[in-house]
Amino acid sequence: MTLSRNTPLAWKNLTHDRRRLAVAIAGIGFAVLLMFTQVGFQNALFDSQVKMIDDLQGEIFVVSRAKYTLAAEKRFPRARLHQVRSCSGVAGAYPLYSELTTSVLRKIKAGLGNRGYPLRSLGYHLGDPIFRDPRVAQQSQRLRAPGTALVDVKSKLKKFDFARQPPHELAHQALELAGKKISLVGNFELGTDFAHDGNLIMSDESFARYFPHRNRFADPLAVVDVGVVHVQPGFSVQQVQQRLVQTLEQDVHVYTRQEFRRAEVQFWDKSTPIGTIFLAGKLIGFVVGMVICYQVIYADIADHMPEFATLKAMGYSTGYFIRLIVVEALLLSLIGFLPGTVVSRVLYALLAEKTGLQMLMNLDSLTFVLLATMAMCIASGLLAVRKLLSADPASLF
Amino acid sequence: MDSQTTVPATSGAFSAGMRLPQTVRVSGLDHFFGEGELRKQALYNNNLDVRRGEIVIMTGPSGSGKTTLLTLIGTLRTVTAGSLQVLGHELCGAERDMIVCLRRELGFIFQAHNLFESLTAFQNVNMAAELAGLDRRVAAARIEALLTRLGLGQRIHYKPQSLSGGQKQRVAIARGLVHKPKLILADEPTAALDEQSGREVVTLFQELAREEGCTIIMVTHDNRILDVADRIVNMVDGHIKSDVAVRETSVICEFLKGFPLFADLTPNTLAEVADQMMVHEAEAGQELIRQGDPGDLFYLIRDGSVDVLVADGATSKKVAELGQGQYFGEAALITDEPRNATIRAREKSVFYALGKEDFRRVLETSATFEEELRQALFRRQ
Numbered sequence: 177m178t179l180s181r182n183t184p185l186a187w188k189n190l191t192h193d194r195r196r197l198a199v200a201i202a203g204i205g206f207a208v209l210l211m212f213t214q215v216g217f218q219n220a221l222f223d224s225q226v227k228m229i230d231d232l233q234g235e236i237f238v239v240s241r242a243k244y245t246l247a248a249e250k251r252f253p254r255a256r257l258h259q260v261r262s263c264s265g266v267a268g269a270y271p272l273y274s275e276l277t278t279s280v281l282r283k284i285k286a287g288l289g290n291r292g293y294p295l296r297s298l299g300y301h302l303g304d305p306i307f308r309d310p311r312v313a314q315q316s317q318r319l320r321a322p323g324t325a326l327v328d329v330k331s332k333l334k335k336f337d338f339a340r341q342p343p344h345e346l347a348h349q350a351l352e353l354a355g356k357k358i359s360l361v362g363n364f365e366l367g368t369d370f371a372h373d374g375n376l377i378m379s380d381e382s383f384a385r386y387f388p389h390r391n392r393f394a395d396p397l398a399v400v401d402v403g404v405v406h407v408q409p410g411f412s413v414q415q416v417q418q419r420l421v422q423t424l425e426q427d428v429h430v431y432t433r434q435e436f437r438r439a440e441v442q443f444w445d446k447s448t449p450i451g452t453i454f455l456a457g458k459l460i461g462f463v464v465g466m467v468i469c470y471q472v473i474y475a476d477i478a479d480h481m482p483e484f485a486t487l488k489a490m491g492y493s494t495g496y497f498i499r500l501i502v503v504e505a506l507l508l509s510l511i512g513f514l515p516g517t518v519v520s521r522v523l524y525a526l527l528a529e530k531t532g533l534q535m536l537m538n539l540d541s542l543t544f545v546l547l548a549t550m551a552m553c554i555a556s557g558l559l560a561v562r563k564l565l566s567a568d569p570a571s572l573f
Numbered sequence: 574m575d576s577q578t579t580v581p582a583t584s585g586a587f588s589a590g591m592r593l594p595q596t597v598r599v600s601g602l603d604h605f606f607g608e609g610e611l612r613k614q615a616l617y618n619n620n621l622d623v624r625r626g627e628i629v630i631m632t633g634p635s636g637s638g639k640t641t642l643l644t645l646i647g648t649l650r651t652v653t654a655g656s657l658q659v660l661g662h663e664l665c666g667a668e669r670d671m672i673v674c675l676r677r678e679l680g681f682i683f684q685a686h687n688l689f690e691s692l693t694a695f696q697n698v699n700m701a702a703e704l705a706g707l708d709r710r711v712a713a714a715r716i717e718a719l720l721t722r723l724g725l726g727q728r729i730h731y732k733p734q735s736l737s738g739g740q741k742q743r744v745a746i747a748r749g750l751v752h753k754p755k756l757i758l759a760d761e762p763t764a765a766l767d768e769q770s771g772r773e774v775v776t777l778f779q780e781l782a783r784e785e786g787c788t789i790i791m792v793t794h795d796n797r798i799l800d801v802a803d804r805i806v807n808m809v810d811g812h813i814k815s816d817v818a819v820r821e822t823s824v825i826c827e828f829l830k831g832f833p834l835f836a837d838l839t840p841n842t843l844a845e846v847a848d849q850m851m852v853h854e855a856e857a858g859q860e861l862i863r864q865g866d867p868g869d870l871f872y873l874i875r876d877g878s879v880d881v882l883v884a885d886g887a888t889s890k891k892v893a894e895l896g897q898g899q900y901f902g903e904a905a906l907i908t909d910e911p912r913n914a915t916i917r918a919r920e921k922s923v924f925y926a927l928g929k930e931d932f933r934r935v936l937e938t939s940a941t942f943e944e945e946l947r948q949a950l951f952r953r954q
């Protein structure tokens with residue numbers, strides 16, 4: 177028979193009452209599920225905020241220093257891109273134009289125009305390697321005709337119900353963009369986010385026609401929204417970025433893909449209520465878990481008061497009891513975390529299928545929820561330990 | 574001349590013939606429950622000395638304060654008035670850390686077993702062994718031996734759920750003893766046990782007391798086990814009403830019975846005589862009785878030995894040597910004549926002495942006084 181140095185009292189007490197253990201696992205698992213759902217939705221929403229960035233080619237991005245989010249219409253002079261091209265290690269720098277507030281798309285019905293809805297219009301020089309979606313390149317020939325555009329099939333159905341029609345039907349749709357007729361000649365896929373209900377892609381020439389005033393009556397294409405930079409193979413992205421930062425004036429940010437993404441997520445997380453809403457959701461999960469965990473530990477202590485009082489009489493110290501309960505809390509958090517995570521994965525899969533959101537359980541979210549679960553259990557353990565410390569050995573005789 | 578003390582012979586302070594270290598010293602101990610208006614006194618000015626290796630049984634009516642005194646000795650309640658020393662530590666105003674350390678030297682046996690349902694008998698006992706920092710192999714061997722001894726050899730790895738009430742109590746007893754405590758405090762330890770296992774438990778107590786010098790204080794109403802007591806303390810209404818070293822008293826009675834004049838006294842009378850005796854101590858060479866002095870005391874030799882010297886003119890002659898259990902000094906008390914011999918201690922010795930008045934009172938109750946007297950005087954020629 178093997179005898180461990182110390183009797184694993186925390187584990188034994190926890191696993192002795194199977195019914196209580198089941199309740200504990202279910203309760204803590206539920207809290208874990210709540211937190212995972214919040215984290216999952218938050219990540220999915222942030223992912224959709226940066227879907228645009230994920231769908232761009234290139235390794236480095238240049239934007240105006242004033243552009244605090246993709247939807248902010250702050251631009252930088254196109255001349256910067258010439259400077260970029262002259263840097264060593266740069267394979268190419270391409271302008272992407274974007275317009276939102278004046279870009280109102282409206283259906284025309286029997287002479288009566290109904291109310292239109294704004295969506296994001298993206299303009300690019302045909303042939304530039306900007307979009308990852310291969311459909312854009314395949315259909316670029318059709319965009320040569322002035323007054324044509326591709327529409328995002330994932331545009332909001334309520335506002336742009338025609339977006340999902342096949343190209344030949346799309347062509348018959350009578351539409352007006354910024355007060356001028358436009359014909360949709362094909363589609364692509366990008367998706368919506370908090371700021372954008374739909375997307376159009378057109379040639380820079382068409383773009384200049386629809387939004388002639390975007391540069392205060394100067395050349396509308398002389399100001400760029402996002403500069404897409406390709407780095408030559410064999411060059412380090414970091415080094416090229418460094419060089420660009422040194423070369424370019426202070427009016428632009430030079431981001432790597434990671435940084436660009438992070439800056440955008442940061443904005444939605446910190447500068448909008450979204451972060452707070454999800455934080456509240458996570459807190460609710462945390463508190464629910466804490467209450468359940470407290471109940472379980474408290475009940476365990478309350479049921480064993482005479483036994484703990486006996487240990488006290490035997491000379492076990494306060495430190496021992498605190499350690500005992502912390503270990504019990506940690507064990508609880510782990511045995512609740514595992515099933516909670518498994519169920520969350522299943523739920524993620526179901527939600528991804530139903531909502532189209534990208535529900536991913538990455539290392540970050542796993543670590544976050546695990547740490548939160550452990551903190552929640554230890555906190556409730558420390559609250560409950562006061563009950564244990566009140567055990568009075570004098571009451572035993 | 575001789576060092577007379579005010580210590581009664583039946584206090585047991587000299588039971589093995591020498592002063593044993595005190596495990597528990599209670600002096601002037603009061604205890605109160607409650608606060609303000611509800612303040613109620615449960616113990617009144619109690620004094621008690623318990624020495625190493627003694628088995629003390631506390632008895633008394635319900636509510637007399639036995640448990641209160643036991644929990645105070647066991648450091649489970651705070652001492653607020655009076656003095657209480659346990660294993661050399663003063664508990665009145667003691668530090669918490671000291672108390673936690675002191676508790677590890679004690680063994681508690683409660684009326685309720687208080688075993689963890691989630692642990693096996695072995696593991697429950699091991700909780701106490703671990704705290705003592707025993708080597709785990711040593712601990713395992715000792716736990717198994719102890720449980721086997723208590724009749725649980727077949728159930729060492731059973732959980733309390735599958736043990737009977739008496740078996741659970743025996744596991745709890747093993748838990749209280751496994752770390753070889755210096756002081757065992759038990760409240761009705763045998764209440765849940767049948768006669769045979771109750772006997773096994775008290776026999777175990779006796780062994781621990783004898784072999785390990787373990788002191789045992791036990792509250793019990795179980796008359797069947799009173800015979801193991803070295804001392805019986807009787808409490809009434811928060812006072813220690815009597816505190817008798819029963820073991821020592823019976824030793825004294827045994828000795829007294831060897832004195833022909835007392836041979837037909839009833840055990841009760843003998844115990845009363847024992848109660849009236851006081852302890853005397855003498856260094857080697859010290860004279861207890863000088864020939865020619867008036868007689869005042871009757872002596873019983875508890876420990877040591879003496880020479881009997883009779884002066885004949887200028888020279889004195891040793892006529893006898895007396896040892897443990899023998900007596901001297903009776904002739905002068907009976908005949909009212911001066912001492913007919915000198916008694917000198919051969920070594921450091923302890924005596925129990927009875928005053929002249931008490932001695933004569935006892936003799937008057939003895940029916941065969943005259944006859945015994947004659948025989949006795951004849952034999953001492």
Ligand SMILES: Nc1ncnc2c1ncn2[C@@H]1O[C@H](COP(=O)(O)OP(=O)(O)OP(=O)(O)O)[C@@H](O)[C@H]1O
Nearest residue numbers: 606607613615633634635636637638639640641642
């Ligand atoms: N926790 C307490 N609070 C208030 N009073 C108490 C408390 N414990 C005991 N007492 C009182 O102190 C007195 C002594 O009680 P104690 O339990 O020491 O008696 P006991 O001799 O052990 O009795 P029993 O033989 O019934 O166990 C009683 O009058 C009791 O009512």
Ligand SMILES: [Mg+2]
Nearest residue numbers: 573639640760
């Ligand atoms: Mg009691």
